[in-house]
Amino acid sequence: MQFAQTGQALGASYRFGERVGSGAVGEVWTVTSVDGQTYAAKVLRPEHADDPSLVERFVRERSVLLELQNSAIVTVRDMVVEGARLAIVMDYVAGGSLRDAVANIGPLPPADALNVAAEVFDALSFAHSRGVTHRDIKPDNVLLTRPWTQWAPGDVRVSDFGIADVVGERIRQTTGLIGTPQYMPPELITSGRSGPAGDVYSTGVLLYELLAGRTPFAGPGTDFTIAYRHVSSRPPRIPVDDDVWQVLDTLLAKDPARRPTAAEAGATLRRLAPRLAGNAPMDRGEAPAEFDDVERPATMVRGAFTDAELTDLAAAPPSDEDLAVPELGEAGSATMVRAMPRREIRPLTETGAEEAAATPFWRTRKALLLGGGGVLLIVAMIVGFVVLTPEDGPKDEGAAAGERLSSRLQDVTLPTGLTISRDASFEPSSGETRLTVGYAAQKAPLSGDFLEVVPGLAEGDDCPAVTWDGAEVNRNQGSVTGLDVDCGWKLSGLEIPAGGSVQVTATVSVAPEDQEAIDAWLRTGSEATTAATQDAEVKSTAYPVQRLVDVEVRTAARVVTPSPLTITLVPVWASGADDLNPLYVSPATGQPSQMLTAVTGGEEGLRFSDGCGGALAVDGTGLTVTALQISPQCTVRASVGNFTELQSQSFAITSRENAGN
Structure with a gap:
């Protein structure tokens, strides 16, 4: 899709220069102002401009973003709303991004990594103090005023605050969570919400990547699998100083309340960095194939205690030894627990007890206060309490007033x-x-x-x-x-x-x-x-x-040249691979299966490609693959709708003369 052309006007004050990048949100172009200054313009995709509510939000946020002036932040200079085009004009930062640095040289020296992350936290601390969160911190959005080989403290610039705040609501409503799976905080994945603590988490992922050359949860699987590891898995330990690992572990805490503020994190990293001066960078490690699950808390079940038992417990809390914890079995998924406000439990009158008994338990709001002296937890497995109050007691004011x-x-x-x-x-x-x-x-x-x-x-x-x-x-x-x-x-x-x-x-x-x-x-x-x-x-x-979790690409272990390959796409459900009901078989006859149509729109969303360096030929439709050359080890790749980078198991290509041997 062509967003702009070199020399074309952008509003009344700018002209497009060269396209310097593109992404899911839009394209980045250099633009020249009427006074000859060069800036960068993030031109948003046309679908954003079609939403009147987003344009209104765009204009409303303009003053906030223009005032986000800090030495560690790419300064937003202007915002242009022009017909079906929305653009954010900002300073042009010519030194490339941290993504370029890590890709070119691998892991950074530990002291440099900590100093860079500290500067990112400086930018976040300033933005958070003005009520702005980024929501998409990653190496691509951390720019350098000079190439990394010339880097010096003070060269870091964090970009795209404007994109996160202006476009974020639109993205959440239309195409999923805003953010990049490798860097998403757990609360964004579990609840769809994230604040300043989420930015701290994403910067912790960035710091891990600067040190190790990879993100903590990179590995096999789809974007969905990788994103959910932030909720369910522990970050693998890397060979860094124990104090550095302790900081990383805190930054990557699953509970947002356990993470430091951006200002606290930046100060901690600056204290640690001088100790690491001269330490060599790590070797770039391979992502693990498996991850350790986090400890999953048990959940307090409603109805576990009667009102009378709650009153007795408030008066005389039991010891850990006295408490019989019911066996609930292995938790099926991690549960994110938010602290509930503590309320005093008042003894029920006889009348109140009778009325409460007549009221279904699910309609009451009694406080489950299981301790005294400020103790919020009785045992480590019990991590939250359901706050309940009798139906005849105080109710939510909004509900009582008949509010929506x-x-x-x-x-x-x-x-x-x-x-x-x-x-x-x-x-x-x-x-x-x-x-x-x-x-x-x-x-x-x-x-x-x-x-x-x-x-x-x-x-x-x-x-x-x-x-x-x-x-x-x-x-x-x-x-x-x-x-x-x-x-x-x-x-x-x-x-x-x-x-x-x-x-x-x-x-x-x-x-x-x-x-x-x-x-x-x-x-x-x-x-x-x-x-x-x-x-x-x-x-x-x-x-x-809703149910397909993966697709397997199957071929025979040995094929003969020259002949078309029989390729079977096998659906994988939560119950495992379904060999009896393939999504697709190539070469195909007849109409595509209803399953394939459901998840790709039909054959238009399916393509095969050569994974053998020229030993395979793919026809113009991308649907039929022919073995052309003898090869002892070959694979075929496939893209099936949202399932990209699929690959078959290795197979051999032989000649007809050798096929019978």
Whole structure:
């Protein structure tokens, strides 16, 4: 896509020079001002300019970004809104990026790495003090005023604050989480939200990469796999000074509250750097094939204690030895826990106890206070408390006043490139909740059937009545789809363009009483949908866009030249590879499978390529591969929608004369 041309005007004050870079958000060009000064212009993709709300946000953020003046930040000079073109004009920094430095020379000397990261933290500290977060810290966005071979302290410039703040909301609503999988903080992946602590985490990843030559969770797998390691895995230890590793470990803490501020991190690195002067850089290491899981906390289950037991516990907290912890089995996934406010537990009157007994437990809000003297945890496995209060006690003021409630949740992007967002809003006047489900695609168009679980307001409730709009909807039939899930709906007829999104709305007969209730309801539906589509016990081809986790490229171990290769694309579900239901077989006959169409848009989203240095020939369609030359070891590569860089196992190419030997 041509964003601009050399010599073309940009607004009334600039003319385009040369294109110097491009990315998912847009292109970077040099521009010359009317007074002859050279700047860089980040020209955003046209789809951003088509969104009136984004243009409004663009203008609203302009004054904040223009005032973000700091020696460690690439200064934003101007913003141009011109028809279908949006551009951020900033200082031109000619020394390249940290990405170039690491690519060219590998790991940096430890003292230099710490000093560079400290300067990044300086930039972040200044921005955070003015309410601006970056959300996409990575080596590409850290520029140098001079090439690395001439680098000196003070040469670091952090760029793209404007992109993160202006475009971030649009990206989250249309194409998934803003950020780069290698550098995403865990809270961004689990909740879709990130603040200053997320910038600190991403800079910790950057520092790790400067020291080791690779990011902590780089390794085999899709972007989805790599991103989720930030939540589920420990960063592999690298051979650095123990004090440096302690700092890295703190910067990469899963809990944002454990991380230092940007200012604190910068000061710590500067104290450590002089001790490392003269230390040689590490050798660039290979990414590990496997990662150690983090310790996964148990979850306090609602209903584990009665109101009377809670009152007794508040008066006489038990010791660790007295506490019998129920065996809950191995945790299925890591749980991010946010601290809950502590509230005093008042003894129930007899009348209150009777009323509470008559009220379903899920509608109460009693505080589970299991300790005294400021002790928030009884045992290490219990990491949070559910705050509950009797129905006749104080309620959320917004709910009591009949105010509208709303909640938003976004799931982690799936391997197929699908991102699901959910918005719920309760209108007291109607007593119903409006649910909006958004489906966004990345590299390939997506279509077919989608599963959505719409649960009752509390565990044990009947499935609510739901009226859908925007899709052909039927109840999920477990006997047909293989997914036996309560309150499941099958949404059909959706077609999501590559890089685009669609929405489906539902009116649901549930009436949450407060913010906590609507948040819990939305989260329960999301978790139930994910659990059903990623159930390792299910052997089915239903809902491929939500269930496909990988694709295997299969060929015979030995092929004969000259002849077309038989290539089979095997879908991989959570239950494993499905040899009986291939996505595609080349050379193909007839129409592509419905699964392939669902995850790639058809054969247009499928391409094979030579992995043998010329021993294979691929026809003009990219769909038929022929063995041309004898080769003892060969592979074929494939791109299947959002699954790129796929590769077959090694195979041999022989001649017909040798085929029988």
